[in-house]
Amino acid sequence: xxxxxxxxxxxxxxxxxxxxxxxxxxxxxxxxxxxxxxxxxxxxxxxxxxxxxxxxxxxxxxxxxxxxxxxxxxxxxxxxxxxxxxxxxxxxxxxxxxxxxxxxxxxxxxxxxxxxxxxxxxxxxxxxxxxxxxxxxxxxxxxxxxxxxxxxxxxxxxxxxxxxxxxxxxxxxxxxxxxxxxxxxxxxxxxxxxxxxxxxxxxxxxxxxxxxxxxxxxxxxxxxxxxxxxxxxxxxxxxxxxxxxxxxxxxxxxxxxxxxxxxxxxxxxxxxxxxxxxxxxxxxxxxxxxxxxxxxxxxxxxxxxxxx
Numbered sequence: 341x342x343x344x345x346x347x348x349x350x351x352x353x354x355x356x357x358x359x360x361x362x363x364x365x366x367x368x369x370x371x372x373x374x375x376x377x378x379x380x381x382x383x384x385x386x387x388x389x390x391x392x393x394x395x396x397x398x399x400x401x402x403x404x405x406x407x408x409x410x411x412x413x414x415x416x417x418x419x420x421x422x423x424x425x426x427x428x429x430x431x432x433x434x435x436x437x438x439x440x441x442x443x444x445x446x447x448x449x450x451x452x453x454x455x456x457x458x459x460x461x462x463x464x465x466x467x468x469x470x471x472x473x474x475x476x477x478x479x480x481x482x483x484x485x486x487x488x489x490x491x492x493x494x495x496x497x498x499x500x501x502x503x504x505x506x507x508x509x510x511x512x513x514x515x516x517x518x519x520x521x522x523x524x525x526x527x528x529x530x531x532x533x534x535x536x537x538x539x540x541x542x543x544x545x546x547x548x549x550x551x552x553x554x555x556x557x558x559x560x561x562x563x564x565x566x567x568x569x570x571x572x573x574x575x576x577x578x579x580x581x582x583x584x585x586x587x588x589x590x591x592x593x594x595x596x597x598x599x600x601x602x603x604x605x606x607x608x609x610x611x612x613x614x615x616x617x618x619x620x621x622x623x624x625x626x627x628x629x630x631x632x633x634x635x636x637x638x639x640x641x642x643x644x645x646x647x648x
Contacts, residue, residue, distance in 0.1 A: 365483060365484035365485075365486070366415075367413055367444070367445065367484075368413060368415070368416065371394065371445075373392070373393045373394030374392060374393075374394040374395050374412070374413055374416075374445060375392055375394075375412075375413055375415075375416045375419070376392055376393035376394065377392060377393070377419045377422070377423075378391070378392055378393040378423075379423075379426075380399075380423035380424070380426050380427050381607065381610070382427075383398075383548075383592070383594070383618050384539055384541055384546065384548070384592065384616065384618060384619075385539035385540070385541055385546075386400060386401045386402065386539070387399075387400055387537060387539065387548060388400075388401070388427055389603075390408075390420050390423035390424050390427070391410070391412055391419075391420065391423075391598075392412055392413075392416065392419050392420075393598075394597070394598065395410075395412045395413065395445055395446065395596065395597070395598075396410065396594065396595065396596045396597065396598050396603070397409065397410045397411065397412055397420050397423075398410070398550060398594070399424060399427070399429065399434075400520065400537065401429060404435075405433055405434070405435030405436070406429060406433050406434045406435060406436075407434070407435070407436045407437075407438065407520060408420075408434045408436070408437050408438070408453065408457070408459065409437075409438045409439075409440065409535060409550060410438070410439060410440055410446045410447075410450075410596055411437070411439065411446065411447055411448060411449030411450035411451075411452075411453050412445070412446065412448060412449045413444070413445055413448045413449060414444070414448030414449055414451075414452070414487055414488050415448070415449075416449065417449040417452040417453050417456070420449065420453065421453075421456060431453070431456050431457045432456075432457055432458060433457075434453075434457040434459045435457075435459050435460065436459055436460055436462060437450060437453060437454055437457070437459045437460065437461045437462070438461075438462050438463070438522075438533070438535065439461070439462075439463050439467065439471065439533070440532065440533055440534065440535075440550070440551075440552040440553070440596050441467055441528055441529035441531060441532040441533070441552050441553065441596075442463070442467035442468075442470035442471045442476075442477070442487075442529055442531065443476055443485075443487075443528075443529060444476060444485055444486065444487040446596050447470075447471055447487050447490070448487040448488065450471070450488075450490045451488040451489065451490040452488070454490060454491075460493040460494060461490060461491065461492050461493050461494075462492070462493065462494045462496060463492045463494075463495065463496065463531060463533070464495075464496045464497075464498075464522075464524055464526075464530075464531030464532070464533045465495050465496065465497045465498075465531060466524075466526060466529065466530025466531030466532075466571075467529055467530060467531030467532075467533075468492050468495055468531065470529070471489070471490050471492055472489055472490065472491060472492060473489060474486055474487050474488055474489035474490075475487075476558075477529065477530065477570065477571055478559070478560065478567070478568075478569075478570035478571055479558065496522060496524075496533070498524045520535055520536070520537055521535065521536040521537075521538075522534075522535060523535070523536060523584075525551070525552050525554070525581040525584065525585065526577035526578075526580065526581060527554060527574060527577040527578030527579075527580075527581045527635075528552060528553035528554060528555060528556075528557065528559070528578075529552075529553075530571050530573075530574075530577065532552040532553060532581070533552055534549060534550060534551045534552045535549075535550040536548065536549055536550075536590070537549075537550065541616070542616075544591075546591040546592060546619070547589075547590045547591050547592070548590060548591065548592040548594065549588065549590035549592070549593050549594065549624060550594045550595070550596075551585075551593065551594070551595045551600075551624065551627075552595075552596070553595065553596065553597075554578070554581060554582070554585075554628060554631035554632070554635065555631060555634070556634065556635055556638040559574065560642070561574060561575055561578075561638065561639050561642050561643075562575075562639070562642045562643050562646050563646060564642065564645060564646040565646075575639065578635050582628065582631075582632045582635070585624075585628050586628065588624060588625075588628075589621070589624070589625065590621075590624050591619055591621055592618050592619055592620060593620055593623050593624035593627065594618075600627065601620065601623060601627075602620070602623070606618050606620070
């Protein structure tokens with residue numbers, strides 16, 4: 341399969357660069373697995389895992405330049421750079437950085453990785469203010485949720501024609517075939533973005549889904565004594581995402597937290613000789629149903645608490 345990168349078809353603008361800042365809380369002490377180095381490896385085709393033990397970062401390689409999805413924790417970017425080098429690639433050949441969502445555990449390393457690579461950062465409109473301001477939207481006053489601000493070079497808007505068809509294209513035996521497709525899946529954050537990757541393997545056309553998130557986590561869904569909802573429209577966004585993804589059937593489901601898709605178990609099978617160990621058809625459908633039920637339960641709980 342030829343992996344020459346020829347185009348990134350997205351519509352964009354370029355906001356102003358926010359002032360540089362450093363996080364004020366060391367999450368590596370409270371969540372050591374988020375920063376723990378781990379051996380990088382090939383998942384399938386030209387898709388590689390280059391993150392840490394507890395935070396996924398994905399490298400997609402191409403002859404014309406590479407794509408990196410997410411940045412992990414601030415201060416631990418060297419783990420990612422070292423992993424890329426261990427696979428025989430160079431951080432300076434990364435041309436595009438993407439972010440699933442603007443939370444410190446996935447965006448914290450973007451500023452340093454952008455500087456090290458010289459790559460362009462692409463992000464969805466709903467997360468631009470948080471990325472450039474270095475904060476967690478709705479928790480702006482919490483220093484422990486801060487991240488180094490990073491300039492977004494291209495803003496992806498769902499209203500732009502073709503956003504959900506945004507692709508990196510390939511040349512070769514099938515010119516113009518979709519390679520990387522951005523999908524807005526908001527709720528966990530306003531700009532939560534998932535990515536679909538298409539890989540040919542053993543005469544099969546495999547779809548890989550790198551899903552943003554659908555957990556409620558620290559999000560406020562209703563007005564309460566803790567404050568307003570995390571952001572306007574958050575409940576509708578979650579429900580939009582659940583409706584949008586209900587029929588998705590990826591051959592390989594991945595996420596930015598490895599436990600969401602059973603990375604440890606799949607990697608063990610791979611090391612034992614199962615070359616296509618990460619094919620996990622049906623897992624995403626179960627995941628999204630579980631997250632939808634968990635969301636509705638959290639919403640009911642927050643509504644009940646707010647009414648007391």
